[in-house]
Amino acid sequence: MAERLLCSPTTLRSLESGKPATSIGLLAHALWLFGEIDSLDALAPTPAGLAAGRRVRRSAARGPAGVIAEDERDF
Numbered sequence: 001m002a003e004r005l006l007c008s009p010t011t012l013r014s015l016e017s018g019k020p021a022t023s024i025g026l027l028a029h030a031l032w033l034f035g036e037i038d039s040l041d042a043l044a045p046t047p048a049g050l051a052a053g054r055r056v057r058r059s060a061a062r063g064p065a066g067v068i069a070e071d072e073r074d075f
Contacts, residue, residue, distance in 0.1 A: 005029055 002012040007026060015022045015030060024044070031037045 004033060 002009045005012060005015075005026060006029075007015075011022065011026065015026055027043075028037065028040055031040050
């Protein structure tokens, strides 16, 4: 299992024992491997603003996404 998680056996034991210093990324990776990534929401709920699917507005002065303006080309 440690090899699949790309971590050391010691780190895997820390994850299994619930040590708080273990990376949340490693926990998410382990949950994903077991097909339980949705259970992460019970541990760390998504903030309400993000959960609502709210988008961030782009400035009207900027052009469309992915287009480089002429003043950005001069470097």
